[in-house]
Amino acid sequence: MTDNNSQGETTIRDNETDGGIQARRQGVNYLDAQINIFKPSTPFMRDHLKIVWTMFVAWAIIVFGPVTATFLAPGVMTSITVLGFPLHYLLTAIGAPSGALILSFMYARKRDQLDHEYGIDHSTKQPTSDTETVVSDGGADQ
């Protein structure tokens, strides 16, 4: 899924040196911050992508791990029984979807924390609805 991406090395170096320290508090001009998934150019993106990639690796193991293990060691995976399930069936049918759900929840939480850290508030931008602050528990207005 990830292809090698040979984009010039120079650009990020520049961005990193002048954007690294004070940018956390103020004054990053995000419209000048280059977007390249392998080369985050602002502290926010760097922190965000760290979360994204860590959780992506965990996700890949949860999703493709069981089937690969079953391919490599079919005897072991099919003979172990948990809750009546052969292990390979349990990890695939129940493990993968629930794992993805839990990871999604963790990601959304983490991202909220990150927003908080950077003083970002998505709830007050529009004066149209006062109920937006309780949106996490399902504020469905209108």
Next chain:
Amino acid sequence: MMSTPLQLLPDALNASFKIVPAIMVSGMLLLFLGIGYAFRVADTEDLWVAGRSIGNVENGMAIGANWMSAASYLGMAALIALSGYYGLAFVVGWSTGYFVLLIFMAAQMRRFGKYTAPDFVGDRFNSDTARAIGALTTILIGFVYSVGQARGMGLVGIYVFGGDYATMVILMMGITVGYLALSGMLGATKNMAVQYVILIVAFLAGLYAVGYTQGYSTFLPQIEYGAMLGSLNSEFTEPFSGSGYYLWIATAFSLIVGTCGLPHVLVRFYTVESERTARWSTVWGLFFICLLYLSAPAFAAFGTDLYAKNVGPVYGANGMSGAEGDVIVVLASQLANLPTWFVGLVAAGGIAAAIATTAGLFIAASSAAAHDIYTNIVNPDATQRQQLIVGRITIIVLGAIVTVTALDPPALVGELVALAFSLAGLVLFPMFFLGLWWENANRQGALAGMTTGLIIWTAAVFNELILATEAGPLVPAYAEVFPAVGAALAGTPLVFAVTIGVSLATDEPPERIKQIVRQCHSPEPMGQQQSAEDIVDAKRGNYPADD
């Protein structure tokens, strides 16, 4: 792969007119029409993105209902019952892809703030040709996907109303199209929450009732079915018996990247009020989806066991037919001797699932035709009224083509739908992903990449389904690497490589486009009605977009 002739349909299913289920299903359809009418729309903003006013849980339910089509409700249990461990590739692919969508795309898409998937491609790559390819792909996806829904609705319709398959397909598609032409997205979104509730209640009630009355399970059938797996035919759990490791991975991968490229899924992120809502409603959506996805294997196990006990062998030459498999959820309820009205409820859930998804797909296709092709390319001065008319004509024409194709569909419900996913994964996903995460992806790269994707998919479908002979695919070697339902595993990296290569070899995109991409990743909040483009243009002092 090929289905049995549909005339041989559900011997085991008591196909005749049933008064109570017929009233239930009709009542449900009238309810949808009523809601559609109550929330009918007059302008295009409402038709397509519901005025961007939908909240978290409601949008999560809409994601769930939009997502869970006849392929989830009927087709997944069929694949698990008929194909064993390979069927789980569909469970995994159709659920876990949401995580990738969440971490890489949901919020960025919301910030980009465009109506449709083709709009994204057209604006991001600054090209009407890219927009047109995106629009055609959206329409093609809607078509393939809906054929699966029509087949599911037709099969379930037979059980409820009797009659023959063709009449049922025509009737059900007629209702879907009429409802859509009346209501549009706002009605459709309001309906989706209702449809989700109907389908999940019907599915879980069916599962619990079958499990309880047959002594399979009590409180948690989603786990308890494990205990009976040992007593089923070994084909149910045996890994890689029918199809190998590569096909498993290819299928799951295609469904995952397809999830991230499906226009009717992505449009759900434009209907929310902020990017934070986009994120949390994805989590909610996945939760609602998992409720059904964790239950489907249990339903398949119960159905398989009941079939083996009451009808005959499940596997082998005289085993369960494709058409029986596709209604195994309803079939299991009937074989468990549950009351007719109850089986009717389970059937109604299947129809709700199919209608909700078809609605979402047709809306995506109609906005692709009216907004992206007609207004942006054919007639830039189109009035709202003209756009609405073009949109509605598209829905009617598409409905007619889907109906005709569904009269003799080439595959199972789940497989048909999976084809749409591999198309989305090959053509649209790479454009969304690179478009959002690499600012130097440019027009030439996008055009080359999308064309590559379309060619790979078309070749795979012709090779395996349309030109295939009794002996199998036309070119077996191609089908090995690019199986039609899993063409994205080998194909998507290829499309990425082509897009990146061509982008590097040609000029960088204009600064304004780069800034729009950057704005999608900026952590600074945006207004409810703002798109990334608005903000960039305001900051640039409204330079005309001359490039």
